[in-house]
Amino acid sequence: MGIKRYAAAPTAALALGLLFAPPVCVATDSIINTVASRILAAVGNLSLMSPAMGQSGALTKKQSDALDTYNNAVKNFESILGQRRAQINSHQALPNLPGQALYLARINMMSTYKDLTDAVPSRIGRPNKFGIPPAYFDAGNEPLFDEYRNLFDVMEAPPANAQKSETPFKDVVDLAIAIARARGLDATNADAAGRISLGMFFAETNGNQNVGNGRSNRYKGSFQTGPSEDQIGRTKWAAIKKSIAAFDPQLIARDDKEEARVGNLDRRYNHWTAVRDGLMNAHADLFSQIPAIAKTLPDPIDQMKFFELIQIVPTPTRSALKSGDLVNYRISDPRIMGYLRNNSVFAFGQAERARTSATFREILDAMWLFNAKFEKALAKFDELKAGQKG
Numbered sequence: 013m014g015i016k017r018y019a020a021a022p023t024a025a026l027a028l029g030l031l032f033a034p035p036v037c038v039a040t041d042s043i044i045n046t047v048a049s050r051i052l053a054a055v056g057n058l059s060l061m062s063p064a065m066g067q068s069g070a071l072t073k074k075q076s077d078a079l080d081t082y083n084n085a086v087k088n089f090e091s092i093l094g095q096r097r098a099q100i101n102s103h104q105a106l107p108n109l110p111g112q113a114l115y116l117a118r119i120n121m122m123s124t125y126k127d128l129t130d131a132v133p134s135r136i137g138r139p140n141k142f143g144i145p146p147a148y149f150d151a152g153n154e155p156l157f158d159e160y161r162n163l164f165d166v167m168e169a170p171p172a173n174a175q176k177s178e179t180p181f182k183d184v185v186d187l188a189i190a191i192a193r194a195r196g197l198d199a200t201n202a203d204a205a206g207r208i209s210l211g212m213f214f215a216e217t218n219g220n221q222n223v224g225n226g227r228s229n230r231y232k233g234s235f236q237t238g239p240s241e242d243q244i245g246r247t248k249w250a251a252i253k254k255s256i257a258a259f260d261p262q263l264i265a266r267d268d269k270e271e272a273r274v275g276n277l278d279r280r281y282n283h284w285t286a287v288r289d290g291l292m293n294a295h296a297d298l299f300s301q302i303p304a305i306a307k308t309l310p311d312p313i314d315q316m317k318f319f320e321l322i323q324i325v326p327t328p329t330r331s332a333l334k335s336g337d338l339v340n341y342r343i344s345d346p347r348i349m350g351y352l353r354n355n356s357v358f359a360f361g362q363a364e365r366a367r368t369s370a371t372f373r374e375i376l377d378a379m380w381l382f383n384a385k386f387e388k389a390l391a392k393f394d395e396l397k398a399g400q401k402g
Contacts, residue, residue, distance in 0.1 A: 071132075078131040082124040089117040089156060096163050110167050111226025118160055119359060122148050126361030143384045148360050170222035170281070175273060177283040180221045180234070181392050184213045187288050190263050192299045194255045203397075204306060204315070205299050209291055211316030211389040212323075215382055216290075219392070221283040233280030235290025242280050245289025248296065294323055301333065308338050309376075313386045317379045321372075324355050332372050339376075344369035356381050 071079070092113050099106055107113075122144075129135045129147045140151035170176070177183050188209035192202040216236045217223050225231050230238045237245065257264040270284040279285040298305075298319070309315050321329040325348050332341035343349065349367065353359045357378045358367050370378070 075128075075131045078124070078128040082121075082128045085117070085121040085124040086153065086156075089121045092117045093156060093159050093163065096167075097159070100163065100166055106167065109227055109229070111164055114160060114163065115227055118157070119356065121153070123360045123365075125150060126364070130361060130363060145380065164226055167226040168224040170224070173277060173281065174222035175270075175277065175282040176221055180283055181210060181213070181219065182396055183284055184210050184287050184291075185393065185396055186263060187284075188291055188295075188299075190256050190260050191252065191291060191296050192302070193259060194252050195296065195299045197299060197302065201302050201306070204302050204312075205295075207312060207390070207393045208302070208315055208319050209287075209295060210393050211313075211386045212290075212295065212319055213287070214385040214389040214392075215316070215320050218385060219388065222281050222286070232278070233286035233290075234283050235280075235286050235294075237280055237286065237290050237293060241293045242286070242289045245291070245293035246279070246285075248292040249288055252292070252296075295319060298322065298333075305333070305338075312390060313383060314376055316386045316389065317376050317382060320379070320382060321375070324357075325351050329372075339371065339373040341372050342369055343372070343375065352378075 096106075096110065096114060098104075099110075125135075126148050135150075136146050138151050139146055140149055140154055142149070142154070142157060185206035188206040189202045192205035197205065213219055213234065217234060221234045223233070223236075225236060233242075253264065253267070266284070267288070270282060274282040274285055279289060302315075305315060305318060309318055318329070325343075328341075328343055328345070328348050332338050332343075335341045343352075346368070349358070349369070352370075352375065353365060357375060358364045358370065364378075
C-alpha cells in the first residue's frame with residue numbers, strides 16, 4: 013500500500029501487534045484480574061538464569077552484560093504493560109498511539125533475549141504456545157504476551173458504529189475470487205487469489221474486522237488502509253464492477269446493498285467495502301501474475317508472505333518479481349533493510365540487525381512471525397471450501 017509502509021509501517025506493525033491474539037473481546041473484570049495475577053506470578057518468579065549461570069564465575073563479561081540487558085528489557089516491558097492496564101481500568105485518557113510503547117518494548121525484549129541466547133546457547137528453553145522460535149522468546153513470559161494482546165484488543169476495538177459482516181472470511185474470499193476472475197484467471201488460480209487475500213486479512217488484523225490501530229491514527233479497518241488508499245481502491249472497483257456483474261450478479265447485488273448501508277460512514281468501517289477497496293488498491297494489480305508467483309513459490313505461505321512484502325516494501329518486491337530470479341534477488345539498500353527491520357524482519361538481536369543485505373529467499377524465511385497467522389488463514393480457507401463442497 014505504497015510509501016506509508018516505509019515510514020512507520022503501521023499495518024504490518026498492527027499485524028505483528030495482533031500476532032498473539034485470541035479473538036477480539038473486551039476483557040471482563042474477572043479476566044483482567046486473572047491475567048494480572050498471572051503476570052505478577054510470572055514476573056515474580058522470573059528465573060532468568062540457568063543453574064550454570066547462577067554462579068557469577070560461569071559468565072563472561074559479554075554474557076553477563078547480555079543477561080543484564082535482557083533483565084532490564086523484561087522489567088521495562090512489564091512496567092509499560094502495568095501502566096496501560098492501570099490507565100484502562102481507571103478509564104484514564106490514553107496517550108496518542110498508546111500501542112507504540114508496548115510494541116517497542118516487546119520487540120526489545122525479544123531482541124535482547126536473542127542476544128542472550130546467542131551469548132549463552134543453554135538459555136534456549138522449551139517451545140512456547142505462540143510458535144516463536146525458542147531462541148527469541150522465553151516461554152516463561154507467555155503471560156506477559158497474553159496481557160499485551162488483551163491490551164491491544166481494548167485499544168483497537170471497533171467503533172460503535174462499525175458495520176460488521178456475519179460472513180467476514182467468506183467475504184474476503186468471494187471478493188478476491190471475483191476480482192481475479194475479472195483479471196482473467198482460471199478457477200484454480202482465482203482460488204489461490206482468495207486464499208492469499210484471506211492471508212492478508214489475517215496478517216493485517218488477525219482476522220478481526222473493523223479494528224482500529226493502536227500504533228497509527230491513519231490506518232483503520234479490516235484491511236488497515238489510509239483514506240487515500242481507500243479512495244484509490246474505490247475508484248479501481250468502479251472500473252471493474254461492470255465486468256464482474258457479467259459473471260457474478262449476486263456478488264454485485266451484495267455490493268450494492270453494502271454501498272447503500274454504508275451511507276456517509278467511513279467505508280473502512282464497513283467490512284465489505286474495506287476489504288473490497290483494500291484488495292483493489294494493493295493486491296488486485298498482481299493477481300494476474302499469481303500463476304508465475306505460484307510456480308516460483310509453490311508453498312502457499314510463501315505466496316502470502318510475498319503479497320505481504322508488496323505492502324511492506326512494494327517497489328523492490330515488484331522489481332524482484334520482474335527480475336526473473338525472485339528468490340535470489342538481493343536487497344542491499346539500507347533504507348529497505350530498515351523498513352524490513354521496522355516490520356520485525358531481521359529485527360531481533362545485534363547479529364540480525366547488522367545485516368546489510370538479504371535475498372528474497374532469506375527475507376521470506378525471516379518472516380517467521382507471520383507463519384502462525386498464515387496457517388490460521390489456510391485452515392479457514394480449507395474450512396470454507398469444504399463447506400462449499402458439502
